[in-house]
Amino acid sequence: MASRGWITGTGAVSPLGRGSQEFYRRLLAGETAVRPMTAEERAGLQATEVARCDGFSPQPEIPPMKARRFDRGSQFAIVSCLEAIREAGFNIADAPEEIGIAMGTGSAGAGALTEFLRVLFLESPEAAPPFHFPNTVANAPASQVSIELKLFGPNVTITQKDPSALNALLYAVLALESGRARAMLAGAVDEWNAIYALGFDRVGALRGEKRRSGIVQGEGGFAMLVETEAAARLRGVRPLASLAGIGFAGVPTDPYRFAPDPAAIRRTIQGALDDARVAPSEVGLWLPSANGVVEMDRAEADVMREIFGAPPRALAVKHAMGEAAASGGGQLVAATRAIADPDGPFPADGRPRRALVNSFGAGGNFLAAVLESPAAAA
Amino acid sequence: MDKPRRVVVTGLGAVTSIGTNVTDFWKALLEGTCGIRPFSLFDPSGYRTQTAAQVLEIPDGFLSASERKRTSRADRMGLAAAREAIAQSGLDLSRENPARIGVILGGGTSGLLDSEAYYEQHLHGKKGRPSHVLNHLPDAITDRVAQRFRVEGIKSTITTACSSSANAMGFAHDAIAAGLADVIITGGSDVLARLTYGGFNSLRSVDPEPCRPFDRERRGLSIGEAAGILVFEEWERAKRRGAPILAEFLGYGVTSDAHHMTAPDPSGAAGGRTVRSALAAAGINAEDVDYVNAHGTATPQNDSAETAALKMGLGGRAREIPISSIKSMIGHCLCASGAIEAVATVLTVRDGKIPPTIHYDNPDPACDLDYVPNAAREGDIEVALSDSFAFGGNSSVVVFAREAGVY
Numbered sequence: 001m002a003s004r005g006w007i008t009g010t011g012a013v014s015p016l017g018r019g020s021q022e023f024y025r026r027l028l029a030g031e032t033a034v035r036p037m038t039a040e041e042r043a044g045l046q047a048t049e050v051a052r053c054d055g056f057s058p059q060p061e062i063p064p065m066k067a068r069r070f071d072r073g074s075q076f077a078i079v080s081c082l083e084a085i086r087e088a089g090f091n092i093a094d095a096p097e098e099i100g101i102a103m104g105t106g107s108a109g110a111g112a113l114t115e116f117l118r119v120l121f122l123e124s125p126e127a128a129p130p131f132h133f134p135n136t137v138a139n140a141p142a143s144q145v146s147i148e149l150k151l152f153g154p155n156v157t158i159t160q161k162d163p164s165a166l167n168a169l170l171y172a173v174l175a176l177e178s179g180r181a182r183a184m185l186a187g188a189v190d191e192w193n194a195i196y197a198l199g200f201d202r203v204g205a206l207r208g209e210k211r212r213s214g215i216v217q218g219e220g221g222f223a224m225l226v227e228t229e230a231a232a233r234l235r236g237v238r239p240l241a242s243l244a245g246i247g248f249a250g251v252p253t254d255p256y257r258f259a260p261d262p263a264a265i266r267r268t269i270q271g272a273l274d275d276a277r278v279a280p281s282e283v284g285l286w287l288p289s290a291n292g293v294v295e296m297d298r299a300e301a302d303v304m305r306e307i308f309g310a311p312p313r314a315l316a317v318k319h320a321m322g323e324a325a326a327s328g329g330g331q332l333v334a335a336t337r338a339i340a341d342p343d344g345p346f347p348a349d350g351r352p353r354r355a356l357v358n359s360f361g362a363g364g365n366f367l368a369a370v371l372e373s374p375a376a377a378a
Numbered sequence: 379m380d381k382p383r384r385v386v387v388t389g390l391g392a393v394t395s396i397g398t399n400v401t402d403f404w405k406a407l408l409e410g411t412c413g414i415r416p417f418s419l420f421d422p423s424g425y426r427t428q429t430a431a432q433v434l435e436i437p438d439g440f441l442s443a444s445e446r447k448r449t450s451r452a453d454r455m456g457l458a459a460a461r462e463a464i465a466q467s468g469l470d471l472s473r474e475n476p477a478r479i480g481v482i483l484g485g486g487t488s489g490l491l492d493s494e495a496y497y498e499q500h501l502h503g504k505k506g507r508p509s510h511v512l513n514h515l516p517d518a519i520t521d522r523v524a525q526r527f528r529v530e531g532i533k534s535t536i537t538t539a540c541s542s543s544a545n546a547m548g549f550a551h552d553a554i555a556a557g558l559a560d561v562i563i564t565g566g567s568d569v570l571a572r573l574t575y576g577g578f579n580s581l582r583s584v585d586p587e588p589c590r591p592f593d594r595e596r597r598g599l600s601i602g603e604a605a606g607i608l609v610f611e612e613w614e615r616a617k618r619r620g621a622p623i624l625a626e627f628l629g630y631g632v633t634s635d636a637h638h639m640t641a642p643d644p645s646g647a648a649g650g651r652t653v654r655s656a657l658a659a660a661g662i663n664a665e666d667v668d669y670v671n672a673h674g675t676a677t678p679q680n681d682s683a684e685t686a687a688l689k690m691g692l693g694g695r696a697r698e699i700p701i702s703s704i705k706s707m708i709g710h711c712l713c714a715s716g717a718i719e720a721v722a723t724v725l726t727v728r729d730g731k732i733p734p735t736i737h738y739d740n741p742d743p744a745c746d747l748d749y750v751p752n753a754a755r756e757g758d759i760e761v762a763l764s765d766s767f768a769f770g771g772n773s774s775v776v777v778f779a780r781e782a783g784v785y
Binding site for chain 1: 494498500513521527532549558576581659
């Protein structure tokens, strides 16, 4: 079987709690963190619901004085990446040049950007706070992780709509396969922002009082440590799961338009299965892309039926934590934990456990990944 | 490193303040033309500086009126550069398998200029036009290029600030080398916006006069805007169809400084790691390098740190080769700087002509290399590096070489 990387640790800061085990446990129990917006959050929106990391504290990982230097997205990223590194038992100082990071995001920098421009417009350009400017860049979370954890390897951030996390995972895999690194943190991070919510609401992206098709926004930070199989074996660790394959497709369309194109969805899913050298019947769990955009959800379900006959059991992440680029990270972490869980959603029949993660977004962006159990990877 | 599939450049496109096609841009660069001047895109009164390298007229006549209306300034510049690059490559996209052609760009301010206007109205209690925020996200340009040229392969947008488009080229290279695509339209487009203009003003890292990279009296950068697009293609395929092979993309180095969000490592150790990682990825030695297109922003910190990094990365070779910063002419084009500087680097390799660093008058003991001051030069350039450093310590160095097959 093909293995494109071993996942040896996961981390999560999510609307369903802190820590990837907690996130996964509550997800499996069918809980949802989607809740009515507060009056302050709703101001001026037709959207009614949101899923946020309520009550999140960056402690104990980041001391209070230090935490003030980081925006919310960077805090999510640091805490989730630390969890993944610790679970993997990876000692960065052993070879800092051989570990890097690839994070997806749709919103990182939003808080700093809106605050900087608020002062610039309402007061003056000279009054605009320099402290915020460096954090307006989308790469702030991943770069703060690199500075905090002292990683010297590749460091990229990717924004490509909802599939940003899977896009980052693809970059990470190429970094491992080309020998640029032997371990990569891969994941995604997003922070909910009121001004961005207003923008998404105005352009018709959010579900609410006036629209039944659309997303509920989420936020969070998710990370996985992905290592080459050889490097993980050398360290004597067993993976939680193995990344078996990735598929993708693009559809030419406007950046903000959904393209529920069955051919592209088919190409994406079949591409991931082929890359993993796995037959549809060998997949036992499906983490749907479905996020409440009716025509996209329907197209995904149709193509799943076409490829699988009866699709495998679904574990819906976005119904539980909303949609954001980070939600793809949530799907990947949930798939990893499910594969590593002997009492989880897979039948206890001793067969290799395989999960399909779908991540489709506006602008004609489609990615999918197949993860599998270490037994299958061996 | 094992390199089963090699990647060459078969097309270039450029939209800049000193030329809105590759021919004009290259001529202006070699003549030492400065595009940094008073600008009109927004009102600069109230800012510390009043100059920028603005593109005067975007050659977007090929877009329909409705396309022009729906797209951002960054989209239009990027589409114009992509159109030029694809034309040079000789690719007839209607005859290609669209699934094997991808778009990987560096993401910049994208539609921010418009969404800033929306936000300003919102702050003053008015309802802005929703269409003003539609192109806000940095990945819009990638989707636009794929849409216009009808390609259906891998799409990605790297958002690592000022190294975005350098890293995009690296990702494009890796994707073709790994067989995920045969052709990738790569590079980036980034335009002036109040956020970035005001941001560098607030950090006091701008020069009120046109910037002077590596000069002792340098006071900071000049902001610019540009689109630089490169067509990357698998080498065997390019040869088979008789495509113009302008240069080979030999490889790239991508590292974390892990030092500071805004300040470079003054010792040069971090940048030196990036240079060494680029040489290793390209499978070459420091002695093979003939030219460096510098990041050269003209901030006091960058230029001395970059000089130290080149010495650490290239050893004695750093003192033997020309190094120039075209930011002295087109300003710091932020997320597109890696792309537009790569276009210049490919042309340097192709033509053996080295663009100068203009506004250079006073040698700085902390910047003691050969910066090709004020006048272009000829040279036999087989291998050239282009540096990109960014907020967050996201450093990237790309390597181009003349004529695939030598290295």
